[in-house]
Amino acid sequence: MGLCDARVVAVTGAGRGLGRAHARAFAAEGARVVVNDLGVGLDGRPDADSPAARVVEEIREAGGEAVAHGGDVATEEGAAALVRTALDAFGRLDTLVNNAGFLRDRMLVNLGEDDFDAVVRVHLKGHFLPLRHAVAHWRAEAKAGRPVAARVINTTSGAGLLGSVGQGNYAAAKAGIVGLTLVAAAETARYGVQVNAIAPAARTRMTERTFADLAALPEDVSPLVVWLGSTASAGVTGRVFEAEGGRLTVMEGWRPGPTATSPTRWTPGEAGEAALGLLAASEPPLPVYGT
Incomplete structure (x- = not known):
C-alpha cells in the first residue's frame, strides 16, 4: 500500500526538475498524476521540447497512472483545464502541487518591466489561479456533503524568505507565494483543505547557474512534498518548510520582536x-x- 493510494495529484511544471521528481514520487506511492508542463525554456520562452508526455510515459512504464496537461496555468483557461483534466481522467482531485516557474535574473537597475511582470506572472499568478480553481471544486464537494481531505503544496524559495541579489522579480514573487499560502490555509480549512509551502534547494535548470556548487537533488525534496500531499499530514497547514538534501527545517516567519x-x-x-x-x-x- 502506498502513502497516496487512490489519491489524484496535479503537479504544475512537472516536465523537468523538481516537478518531475514530485510527479514520479507521488506515482510511486500509488497516486494517479496529472503532469502539467507548458514546455518552455528556462526563461519562459517557447521550447521545441515538450516534456510532460515523456514524464507520463516514465510513470506508466513504472506501473503508474498519469495524464499530461500542456496548458498555461497562469491563465484562467489553463488553470481551469488543469482541474478539469484531473476530473475527466480520474474522477477526482485530491492534491495540487504548484511548482511551475522560470527565471529572468537581472540586477534591479537592469530589470525591465517585462521581465519583472513575466516572472511574477508565472510564479505568483501561476500559483493563485490553479489554487483558486481547485479550491472552488473542493468547496463545492464539501457543500454537497462529500468528505474532502485536500492538500495544496506551494513552492516558495529562500529568495522569497531572505532575498537574493540579482533576483528582485523572483524574490518578490516567491515572497508573495508565502503570503498567499498563509491566507489560503486560513480561508480553506473549513472545506477540508490544507495549504503549505516548501522552500526547496536542489540542483535543477533554474539553480545550476546561480548555485553551481549545489549538489542536492530534486528527488531529495519530493518525500516531504508527497507526505504533505497525503492524508498522513492531517492537521499541518499554513506552514513553510525548507528542504535541502537530508535537511528539513520548519521556517518561522515574521513575529513581533x-x-x-x-x-x-x-x-x-x-x-x-x-x-x-x-x-x-x-x-x-x-x-x-x-x-
Whole structure:
C-alpha cells in the first residue's frame, strides 16, 4: 500500500526538475498524476521540447497512472483545464502541487518591466489561479456533503524568505507565494483543505547557474512534498518548510520582536532613538543570498 493510494495529484511544471521528481514520487506511492508542463525554456520562452508526455510515459512504464496537461496555468483557461483534466481522467482531485516557474535574473537597475511582470506572472499568478480553481471544486464537494481531505503544496524559495541579489522579480514573487499560502490555509480549512509551502534547494535548470556548487537533488525534496500531499499530514497547514538534501527545517516567519511605546505621538528624533534601541535589542537578519 502506498502513502497516496487512490489519491489524484496535479503537479504544475512537472516536465523537468523538481516537478518531475514530485510527479514520479507521488506515482510511486500509488497516486494517479496529472503532469502539467507548458514546455518552455528556462526563461519562459517557447521550447521545441515538450516534456510532460515523456514524464507520463516514465510513470506508466513504472506501473503508474498519469495524464499530461500542456496548458498555461497562469491563465484562467489553463488553470481551469488543469482541474478539469484531473476530473475527466480520474474522477477526482485530491492534491495540487504548484511548482511551475522560470527565471529572468537581472540586477534591479537592469530589470525591465517585462521581465519583472513575466516572472511574477508565472510564479505568483501561476500559483493563485490553479489554487483558486481547485479550491472552488473542493468547496463545492464539501457543500454537497462529500468528505474532502485536500492538500495544496506551494513552492516558495529562500529568495522569497531572505532575498537574493540579482533576483528582485523572483524574490518578490516567491515572497508573495508565502503570503498567499498563509491566507489560503486560513480561508480553506473549513472545506477540508490544507495549504503549505516548501522552500526547496536542489540542483535543477533554474539553480545550476546561480548555485553551481549545489549538489542536492530534486528527488531529495519530493518525500516531504508527497507526505504533505497525503492524508498522513492531517492537521499541518499554513506552514513553510525548507528542504535541502537530508535537511528539513520548519521556517518561522515574521513575529513581533522588541517593542517600544510612547504615551504621546513620537517626534521624528524620538522615533529614531527608539528604533535604534529596538534594533540593538533584536536579532540581526540573516544575510541575503548572494551577499
